[in-house]
Amino acid sequence: MTIRMRPRAGMVGVAAVAVTATVLTGPARADTAGGVSGHQATRAAIEAAVAAGVPGVTAEARDAEGVWKTAAGVGNLKTGEPRGKNDRFRVGHLTSTFVATVLLQMEAEKKLSLDDSVERHLPGLVSGNGNDGRAITVRQLLNHTSGLPDYFADSDYVATYVLGEGYLQHRYETMPHGKRVEVALAHPPVFAPGARHGFSNTNDVLAAMVVEKVGGRAYEDEVRKRIIEPLGLKATSTPGTGTQLPQPSGRGYSKLFFDTKPDRIDDVTEVNGSQLWGNTDIISSAGDLNRFYGALLRGKLLPAQQLKEMKTTVVNPDFPISSYGLGLERLTLGCGTSIWYRDGGTVGWLSLAALTDDGRHQLTFNYNGDWRADEILSILSAEYCGTSSRTR
DSSP, X not given: OOOOSXXXXXXXXXXXXXXXXXXXXXXXXXXXXXXXXXXXXXXXXXXXXXXXXOSEEEEEEEETTEEEEEEEEBSOTTTOOBOOTTOEEEOGGGHHHHHHHHHHHHHHTTSOOTTSBHHHHSTTTSEETTEEGGGOBHHHHHTTOSXXXXXXXXXXXXXXXXXXXXXXXXXXXXXOTTHHHHHHTTSXXXXXXXXXXXXXXXXXXXXXXXXXXXXXXXXHHHHIIIIIHHHTOTTOBOOTTOOSOOSSBOOOEEOTTTTTOTTOOEEOOOOOGGGGTTTTOOEEEHHHHHHHHHHHHTTSSSOHHHHHHHXXXXXXXXXXXXXXXXXOEEEEOTTSOEEEEEEEEETTEEEEEEEXXXXXXXXXXEESBSOOGGGHHHHHHHHHHSSOGGGO
């Protein structure tokens, strides 16, 4: 799978590079009040991720036996406070599943068609340097076949807002929603619309803009009224221009200077939510995310036709055993088990939610550090195959 976040070592959109880190171990804390007595392999894989350098991990699984929660490592490097089982965190690109769900609901209500052009809803916005919103559909934004350039590919943007001193100096600034699109469209398309899949953060921002244009109100309001409130997701919120995380939560950490000071770790918990708007901004917990994804795949949020569209996938050429739907991805693990999942990060955080096709076996976990993404597949394999991928 591809963990999508900020560029590392010249790799745009993929953070799967192993970086030496201080080992920050801590005992795993499991809550089996829901009746689950297993998940030993998952717990071991989470502890191994912490031993490999992840500051802390919080996780929740749900299956036929009940609810299982665990946490390992630390939530605060300064105080040594442990990571919490109910921590809230920035979910990163899991935000896109919320946006896709809203757009599919709007399609079911005949407010739009996924085959509408982007130009129809955002006239004149996607243009210049060969980019043409008339040739790109809403569906192509959601399954990342638009060919639009990624604003993370712009070195000036990355240096100013994503890495090093630039991030530390500018993270409290309010960013207009269209700035990242403007940055992206200063570059030519990566490929012709519909030619193939190619992940671009720009697609996610544009999709949220379509939500606002069609709904006539803020994307945050649409997500709250259509998903958060109906499902009773008490730990889920959108930050707006806020910089803090609701409690309980740990701190988020990043190697902002990974290329020159690989051992340096910065606390990046606070950031103006506008810089993540519509793309990676939602804040939630493992429990709330399991409720959301479980309800989604069990047909509680979308009619059958729209859920079918969400689950219609295109091949991901960067990871051929995975295919990409609308805010969801499909993956067959080495043991033969197929799952739906969504992964992704933002500065300071890596998250993943996965579940079986019937939505009844779910796992969500979060790192409060944005490195060691290479450990994530081991946790998935442990939960759904019963063993760590590194031992198979």
